[in-house]
Amino acid sequence: MKQLIKLDINNQVYEVPVSPKDLLVDIIRKKVGLTGTKKGCGQGDCGACTVLIDGAPVLSCITLAIACQGKKISTIEGLADEQGNLHPVQQAFVDYGAVQCGFCTPGMILSAKALLDRIPRPGELEIKRAISGNICRCTGYKKIVEAIGAAAAKISTGGVE
Numbered sequence: 001m002k003q004l005i006k007l008d009i010n011n012q013v014y015e016v017p018v019s020p021k022d023l024l025v026d027i028i029r030k031k032v033g034l035t036g037t038k039k040g041c042g043q044g045d046c047g048a049c050t051v052l053i054d055g056a057p058v059l060s061c062i063t064l065a066i067a068c069q070g071k072k073i074s075t076i077e078g079l080a081d082e083q084g085n086l087h088p089v090q091q092a093f094v095d096y097g098a099v100q101c102g103f104c105t106p107g108m109i110l111s112a113k114a115l116l117d118r119i120p121r122p123g124e125l126e127i128k129r130a131i132s133g134n135i136c137r138c139t140g141y142k143k144i145v146e147a148i149g150a151a152a153a154k155i156s157t158g159g160v161e
Helices: 024-033 088-095 105-119 126-130 142-155
Strands: 003-009 010-019 050-053 056-058 072-074
Touching: 003 024, 003 056, 003 142, 010 024, 056 105, 072 126, 088 142, 105 126, 126 142
Parallel strands: 003 072
Antiparallel strands: 003 010, 050 056, 050 072
16 A cells, blocks of 8 residues: 655655555655666665665665655765755766766765765775775775765865865
């Protein structure tokens, strides 16, 4: 039996009919139409489906949509500002060549944003721990870690490196 719920995604409220078993990743992609969130393994192992719920990274492929009412959900589409300027983490991924096939990128970026919101100047080990739940099939970890470190430096200095 479907139930109409309200989901706050990227500061926009969506009313969507869901069944008790509907997963957040499917609602975001199929009913809301935000396809940046990827569905990889479907078992919570790869991190491609990572979104932020109330600022914390969450695997949307194992999260029931109905449990997300009243929470703030952020997807990769919600990071750029209203003028379309990329978030510093997104821009660093571009600048440092941290995007290869791109499948893992949204989850990596959201995991990195959550880290930088918590720890503005993380060390390399903290960065590696923060993205440890995100698998890059192209083995681009070195550039990803460098990009996150550069974004941290830019954010913490107010945009001046």
